[in-house]
Amino acid sequence: MSISVSGINKRFGDFVALSNVDLEVPTGRLTALLGPSGGGKSTLLRIIAGLEFPDTGTVEIEGVQATWLPPQKRSVGFVFQHYAAFKHLSVYRNVAFGLEIRKRPKTEIRKRVMELLELVHLEQFADRLPSQLSGGQRQRMALARALAVQPEVLLLDEPFGALDAQVRKELRDWLRNLHDEMHVTTIFVTHDQEEALEVSDEIVVINGGRIEQVGAPAELYDKPANDFVMKFLGPVTTLDGQLVRPHDIELRTAETGDAVRATVTKLTRVGFEVRAELKTAQGSEPWVQLTRSQSEDLALEPGREVWLRTSGAPRTLVVP
Numbered sequence: 614m615s616i617s618v619s620g621i622n623k624r625f626g627d628f629v630a631l632s633n634v635d636l637e638v639p640t641g642r643l644t645a646l647l648g649p650s651g652g653g654k655s656t657l658l659r660i661i662a663g664l665e666f667p668d669t670g671t672v673e674i675e676g677v678q679a680t681w682l683p684p685q686k687r688s689v690g691f692v693f694q695h696y697a698a699f700k701h702l703s704v705y706r707n708v709a710f711g712l713e714i715r716k717r718p719k720t721e722i723r724k725r726v727m728e729l730l731e732l733v734h735l736e737q738f739a740d741r742l743p744s745q746l747s748g749g750q751r752q753r754m755a756l757a758r759a760l761a762v763q764p765e766v767l768l769l770d771e772p773f774g775a776l777d778a779q780v781r782k783e784l785r786d787w788l789r790n791l792h793d794e795m796h797v798t799t800i801f802v803t804h805d806q807e808e809a810l811e812v813s814d815e816i817v818v819i820n821g822g823r824i825e826q827v828g829a830p831a832e833l834y835d836k837p838a839n840d841f842v843m844k845f846l847g848p849v850t851t852l853d854g855q856l857v858r859p860h861d862i863e864l865r866t867a868e869t870g871d872a873v874r875a876t877v878t879k880l881t882r883v884g885f886e887v888r889a890e891l892k893t894a895q896g897s898e899p900w901v902q903l904t905r906s907q908s909e910d911l912a913l914e915p916g917r918e919v920w921l922r923t924s925g926a927p928r929t930l931v932v933p
């Protein structure tokens with residue numbers, strides 16, 4: 614199902630949470646709402662879910678006006694961060710819940726719940742209580758529960774928020790695979806740029822209640838619309854007034870025509886990567902990301918004079 618959001622404004626008292634938000638999410642796409650804390654991501658997701666209503670603007674789901682429909686009339690399944698499972702019900706009953714209240718036949722419920730538990734790799738935990746699961750398992754149970762009623766839209770608010778890096782990574786791959794299998798139109802909220810870049814087909818960058826840019830991950834990374842998007846999507850450094858990615862600076866030990874002269878001030882090794890801090894003749898202090906072998910081939914060491922040139926697309930820094 615496609616989702617079309619247009620002209621959304623939302624205030625909480627005097628505070629503007631969303632300002633003139635327009636967004637099109639085509640059927641079957643996996644979209645990330647990415648941005649810093651307080652930017653309005655959850656508010657937008659809650660408006661799409663029907664848990665919140667806009668002051669002005671409309672939400673259409675598959676061409677049908679849904680702005681004022683309650684959540685249960687929208688064919689959407691959702692999973693929110695501090696997900697409240699029914700603590701006294703087994704994993705099985707938690708997943709079955711939506712089907713039971715829809716009064717589906719028992720045999721159908723059993724079949725569907727077992728299929729879903731298999732899909733989220735929890736089939737052996739069907740009889741446990743949610744408190745007897747790990748955080749990652751609980752999140753997967755929440756996803757199975759959301760999928761049980763066969764939503765045509767899946768809305769996930771920081772679905773892996775409270776988990777450690779390893780489990781997050783596993784669930785990310787799992788969500789991507791699940792999406793590739795089921796093609797449910799999915800919108801998920803994250804403040805983690807790596808998560809958004811890795812998992813989604815399209816990223817919507819939201820900041821201060823406004824959409825900064827919408828695009829495929831590579832497009833946003835390589836062609837950010839502004840300094841904010843560039844900084845939010847990956848590491849940046851400043852080379853004589855230009856904002857660049859630290860791996861887009863070429864570092865040479867021999868002088869070349871258009872390069873900037875600089876001195877190495879510090880070298881830090883992080884795994885296979887070397888971070889070289891520098892000071893240019895004009896006084897700016899960029900850093901450059903190199904591989905360990907690049908750094909060794911160049912025989913870099915503090916005090917060494919080098920020449921820098923940007924190889925990527927720099928942005929002229931707008932000094933406020």
Ligand SMILES: Nc1ncnc2c1ncn2[C@@H]1O[C@H](COP(=O)(O)OP(=O)(O)OP(=O)(O)O)[C@@H](O)[C@H]1O
Pocket residue numbers: 625628630648649650651652653654655656657802804
């Ligand atoms: N019910 C509410 N009443 C008052 N203010 C609210 C309410 N809900 C959200 N806000 C405010 O609106 C702003 C946007 O909140 P929202 O939860 O949408 O941000 P977010 O981008 O999802 O942030 P986070 O990543 O921290 O969840 C925040 O400043 C928040 O304090």
